Amino acid sequence: MEKWTTSHDRVLAQRHAEGWMFLIEAARDLRTTGAIAPSGTALARALTDPVAAQSPHPLTVLEAGAGTGAVTRALLPRLSRGSRLDIVEANPRFAARLRDLVAGHPSLVGRSGQVTVHQTYAEELDTAQRYDVIVSGLPLTNFAPAQVERIMARYLELLHPGGTLTYFAYVGTRRARALTASRTESRRHAAVDEVMASYQRTYATGRWTVWANLPPAHVWHLQRPLVRGDLPEQQCDRARR
Template identity: 35%
Template sequence: MTLRNQTLFFEQFRRNFTQTGAIMPSSPALGQAASAHLARPRPPARILEAGAGTGSFTREIIPLLIPGDRLDVVEISSELTGFLQQRLIDEGLLRRSGVASAGLDIRLINADLLQFPFDTDYDFIIFSLPLTNFPPDMVAALLAIMMQHLRPGGVFSYVKYIFIGQFKYYLGGAQTRAKMDGNQAIIQDYARQYQFERSVVVANVPSTWVNYW
């Protein structure tokens, strides 16, 4: 992790915990787990990364792409989007999209997912937004949009940090607990309908569940 990456992440965390959620950038192990189904033998696909941050997942996803793939990377922060673009160029990852023979289509998009004009559905959605930080109506709207744009047979992977939610729940007031209870009810309803696999990544701070729907 570069000093610039770490500094920018903590600045975003300090200014907007609601959108950042984590206390440190995600580890390579977590990025690999979130994109595990993308790594399996498959035909060309359309992939959405929702909430790219400083690119911890993006840099694990791009090497898994095959000719014919399209990757849409959506990040709400303009500062993080600019940082991510330069990071991927510096690491030689974004240049692959400019090589015609590679047949890759990689798009970095600075947008709010709730207002994003989707022009396609996706075979894989890799989602790392901190749902437990959001109001229940926002959680419901985000998950509805994700499921609406997940193709039949597609895979939605969602990361959930272990322990952070519990700390917030027990240290927060009644309003915080009511919001988190509402969020959890929505998430569990989707999980009962769609979840087919779950893994845990301990090589991350904090340890994290990766849920596959």
């Protein structure tokens, strides 16, 4: 009982520290942090389900916008041997924390070369690698519509044909912004929603609602078609702008 309590207390202390770190980074730049709390356990598991579903096959996985590592910790134990994980995080303080997490994680004992942390923006990741699964934690609704187009186009480019992109969006954000945001901000948010809706109409394979998260969130799965040259022409045009 004492051992369980110590472990439980350690987890609570870690989550408390991450919560404060998120608050500090959100105060610095809410646009890139995108939340005031890390993803909860239920949301993290829902986001990483496509990885678990393909186990035990070796996979190439990209996690974008990893933050303090709430989803990363759910992802690492689900990686089968022979898999590769690239973690992308633009915030230098978060990136440093992620490197510490990877260096000390028990699931990676003897497999340290399996995971790499890249301090960069997802759309600027310089790699020839293609991925079976991309897990995105980026706050897309905080970005300009043109930037969202670039990110989504890059995600599809980075996926293997048949690969899965999984991401989340908080429930009720559009209604909340309509009540509290300026007219300009409301128009920007609506434009981003339309960009995402166009990708959902073309590529979505499922949507789930995770109520056991604060705030609740929708988890989307999008799949790149098996045929190459799959981006609709109008989306390619918009992504080049």
